[in-house]
Amino acid sequence: GQQVMQIPQYQHVQEGEDFTTYCNSSTTLSNIQWYKQRPGGHPVFLIQLVKSGEVKKQKRLTFQFGEAKKNSSLHITATQTTDVGTYFCAGRVAGTASKLTFGTGTRLQVTL
Amino acid sequence: EPEVTQTPSHQVTQMGQEVILRCVPISNHLYFYWYRQILGQKVEFLVSFYNNEISEKSEIFDDQFSVERPDGSNFTLKIRSTKLEDSAMYFCATSGQGTNTEAFFGQGTRLTVV
Numbered sequence: 001g002q003q004v005m006q007i008p009q010y011q012h013v014q015e016g017e018d019f020t021t022y023c024n025s026s027t028t029l030s031n032i033q034w035y036k037q038r039p040g041g042h043p044v045f046l047i048q049l050v051k052s053g054e055v056k057k058q059k060r061l062t063f064q065f066g067e068a069k070k071n072s073s074l075h076i077t078a079t080q081t082t083d084v085g086t087y088f089c090a091g092r093v094a095g096t097a098s099k100l101t102f103g104t105g106t107r108l109q110v111t112l
Numbered sequence: 113e114p115e116v117t118q119t120p121s122h123q124v125t126q127m128g129q130e131v132i133l134r135c136v137p138i139s140n141h142l143y144f145y146w147y148r149q150i151l152g153q154k155v156e157f158l159v160s161f162y163n164n165e166i167s168e169k170s171e172i173f174d175d176q177f178s179v180e181r182p183d184g185s186n187f188t189l190k191i192r193s194t195k196l197e198d199s200a201m202y203f204c205a206t207s208g209q210g211t212n213t214e215a216f217f218g219q220g221t222r223l224t225v226v
Contacts (some may be wrong), residue, residue: 001171012220033214035155043155045214088155098143098160098167100215104152 002027004091004103011107019079021106023089030094032065032072037105038085044075057085079110114138116218118204123226128193133221135187135204144187145205145215146179148172148193155203161187 003026013019018105023032031050035043047056049065049072059089062075091104117136125131137144146158160167161179178190187206191198201222205215 019221035217037155042217042220043199043205043215044217048214090155098145098162099157099170100145101157 002091002093002101004089004101006089006103006108008085009104010107010109013079014112015081015110015112016078019076019083019108021074021087021089021108023074023091023103025070025091025101027070027093029069029091032069032086032091033100034063034072034074034089035090035091035102037088038084041085041089041096076108079108081112083108084110114195114216116216118202118218118221120221121219122222122224124226125194127196127225131191131194131223133189133191133202133204134217135189135206136185137187137204137206138208138216141206141208141216143167143207144179144181145207146189147197147203147205147217148200149203150157150200158189159183191223194221194223196225199225 006021006023025108033048036046037043037072044061047063053067054065060066060077064073074087076083086107088105119134144161147155149155157168157170159173159179174191181187201220203220204218207213207215
């Protein structure tokens with residue numbers, strides 16, 4: 001079945017450092033979404049990417065969708081302690097209209 | 113801001129018992145989903161529901177599981193005979209205009225099977 005892997009599994013950075021998580025799907029995706037889950041919380045939608053090679057920015061966050069629509073990345077510039085949480089990518093495969101397959105997640109820890 | 117509401121927040125049940133998890137979707141949303149997350153692991157898709165029927169389901173969603181929208185508002189997940197490995201956080205999610213839009217997640221129900 002479809003698998004969506006993320007690396008790294010865990011990253012610990014000092015506040016102000018940059019952070020990147022990479023998402024790789026075993027199958028081509030029709031679109032990809034990113035979610036953030038704070039410790040003890042629920043997934044919260046961040047963004048959706050649809051087009052091949054698409055890049056979107058939200059303040060310090062930059063999201064990319066690969067040309068082959070099988071990978072994606074999230075880059076955070078100058079992390080803050082409020083960025084702490086687990087970041088999940090979630091993809092939809094063409095033909096499976098409603099099912100979102102979540103990635104394995106990257107847990108980000110930020111310390112002062 | 114509209115939100116998805118789930119009850120109860122925590123349920124402890126004995127193995128073999130039936131449980132019903134409840135979700136109140138955002139009012140104008142048409143697509144409903146259940147996901148589960150075993151502690152410390154990724155979020156796993158269980159089932160999607162549209163127009164009063166299941167659209168898709170995963171291999172996890174076996175005959176022990178069922179979903180329904182009994183009164184046009186609540187969306188429920190029933191586990192007929194719980195097993196220890198059913199212990200997890202269960203999230204309800206809903207989306208509005210179609211499956212190509214963001215999913216809004218509820219706060220989750222933590223199910224503990226003892």
